[in-house]
Amino acid sequence: MSMSSRFMVIFSRLPFRLGAPAPGPESMKRGLPPYPAPGGLPATSLRVDFVRPIGYKKASTGLEEATFHGIEVEALSKKNRGRPSLDSSLSYQVRRNGSIDSPRASSRKDAMNIIHRGFRALAAxxxxxxxxxxxxxxQSAEPALSLKETIEFALKANLQIKRSGEDINAAQANRSSNMTNFLPTFGxxxxxxxxxxxxxxxSLLSGRDIVTSPEDQYTFTTSFTQPIFAGFGIINQYKISELGLDRAETSAKITRQDVIxxxxxxxxxxxKNQKLLEVSQQTVTSISSQKExxxxxxxxxxxxxxxxxxSQVQLAxxxxxxxxxQNNLEIAKTQFxxxxxxxxxxxxSLLQELDYTSYTETLDxxxxxxQKNRLEIQVADMDxxxxxxxxxxxxKDYFPTVNLTGAYARTGDDxxxxxxxxxxxxxxxxxxATATWNFWEWGRTGYNRKEKLARLAQSKYKKSEVQDAISLQVKQAWLRTKEAETNIVTIEKAVEQAKENLRITEEQYKEQVATxxxxxxxxxxxxxxETNYYNALFDFKIAQAVLFRAIGQETLE
Known part of the structure; x- marks a missing residue:
């Protein structure tokens, strides 16, 4: 550390705006802070300012003063031809807000202690x-996840996808089971x-008694049954199971898109919540400095x-x-x-996704x-x-059932x-060969058929509902995407304008031109x-993701 009658160097860690000019003595006379703290960033600086305290008269004391934040500084006398004299110095306590306490007398030992404290502050x-x-x-040793990696992890861990896989296994087993109905049954x-x-x-010939039924009789029989005709019931049941498998596979794809x-x-x-938290933090920092x-x-x-x-109310x-x-960010991380x-x-820890590409597809x-890609429409067709x-x-009950059966039997008394x-x-x-036909069941078959026809009509109505819902989803997602995209372009310029407006207003306030x-x-x-900008940016990304889902387009990025 070096000292003279003209300057003294002291280490301090202060909030100030990078590139801002150092305030001069005139600003200190008016009680302005030596650093434009609002909107500033923490930085480390070595800074020297010589100003006169408010109400200070140089002619009466013959002293000049150095002003710093949070550190006691020395007011050095100008006697001995400008050489510093620690024997006749005054100590000023300067607060972080720029205010100065009344001077107190200091000895040479106190001055040296001040210098030593300065060195310790510098080292610390x-x-x-x-x-x-x-x-x-x-703390950042853990690699940040990209959007693609996030989707891949979600697809691997999601329980709905695992349940969908089990649905496919069940449908495959059901189809295989119905396949066996075409084959003969052995027993x-x-x-x-x-x-x-x-x-x-x-005996009619010899007159002697002959055994007609032994006391113990054992019979071993092997048989088979082969369906010949079942009123097209077997083939229709198999086709239903095939459609069930296709439906399960398509539903699994729908689940995958939902997870994405x-x-x-x-x-x-x-x-989005990370950026909104940064805006809130910057706002608190700026208003805190303005309050000072x-x-x-x-x-x-x-x-x-x-x-x-x-300013106090605004800070609160x-x-x-x-x-x-902060709470919104924690909730978002928990959901993630x-x-x-x-x-x-x-x-x-996520990679920042601040860029965006304009969406150019028309609504039509x-x-x-x-209508071409949505899997829900395919599921409705399968239903x-x-x-x-x-x-x-x-x-099938309108037709007789024909089965072919065969048997081999062996009988003995052992x-x-x-x-x-x-x-x-x-x-x-x-x-x-056996043909069986129940030709009268009091309308049972007809009633069952009417029930299934009603179910068929319901399936057709459901498909129309799905198509209408998809059209609504697509239009809503498209409009929200375009709205967010328009807001981005509009607010992007407004952010820079708002920053410049704040800077000018702060300078005017320091000059007592603004209130x-x-x-x-x-x-x-x-x-x-800034809040509107980040809302628009990430609302656009979310709306675009919803739009991709609405049109049945699967993207991992």
Missing amino acids: GLLLSMLVPACGAA TSYNAIHRNEERTSP LDAKNAYFSVL VSENFYKVGLSPLNDLLQ NARQQLTAA NTVLRRPVNTPV ACLATA IEIAQKQVKLTE WQAHGGEGISDSAGWSVQ QTDVLIAQTLLTQT
Whole structure:
């Protein structure tokens, strides 16, 4: 640290706007803060300003003063031909808002302590400036997720997609089951009969008793049944199961598209609330600095009390909005983690998506694309086909059922059924065709058919409802996309205008040309404009994602 009668260098970490000119003595005379804090960014600077305190008369004291924030500074005498004299110095306590306490006498030892404190502050500031980036790098070690990665993680973890996969497995099993109805059925049976005594009867030729039924009788039978005609019931049932499999696969694709949309909504909601939180933080910082300026002006009588009260009320409102923005961001992160099926408190780091591409498709083109691509319409068509097949399935009872059956039987008086005494035919086989027809059931078949026809009509009405709903969804999504896109173009210019308006108003207030109310209005205008811009930007991205879903277009980015 070097000192002379003209300057003294002291380290300080202060909020100031980058590139802003250093205030001169004249501004300090009027009680303005040495740094234009509103809207500024924290930075580290080595700064020296020589000003005169308010109400200070150089001729009476012969001293010049150095003013800094938050550090005691030395007022050095100009005796001994301009060489600094620590024996005859005055110490000033300068607050962060720029106000100066009354001077107090200081000894050489006190002055040296002040210098040592300055060195310690400098060392601590340098150490802090090196540690903060290191801590930030450690916290950002987890890679940020892109939109594509978010969608892929959501698709892998989503339970609805897993349930859809099980629906497909069930439909495949049902189809395979109905396939077996075309094939013959094989069966076997084994019977054992024990009688209280064997049955005999006299022989017509010899007159002796012969065994007609042994005391123990065993029968082994093997049979098959092959459907020949079932009134087209088997083929219709199989076609219904095939349609059910197609429907399950299409429904799984619909679920996939819904998950993609949910992932996009969660992703852009987090980014949107992050930007709104930044706006709220900047607003609180700017209004806090403006409140300090108002306090300084009020203390020296340059502004009335109501200006200070206005800034305090505005700051309280800004802090309330900041709290709401913080909570909204946490809720958005929780929803994001829920979509990815991660613990709700998992840190969320996302790549910024601040660019946008204008959407050029017309509404008619989107409507045509939706009617062609929407899977919900395909599902509705499948439901109609299933209902038609079910009508034909009920008509099977109008026809007889024809089956071909065959059997091989073996009978005996031992457990191996190898014949024996009293067994006239120990083994044999037979084939027969059987036709069965219930020709009168009191209108049961007709009533069942009427029920299925009513279900068919419902399916057709449902398809019309789906088409109307899709057209409505497409138009709403298209209009919202165009609205958000128009707002982006409009507000993008307004943000720069609001920033410049705030800067000019702040400068005018420092020169006492504008009032405190003007500054607060300008700050509110900037906050609202930035909020509208980020709302429009991410509303456009969300609306475009909804539009892609509405027209049945699957995109991962």
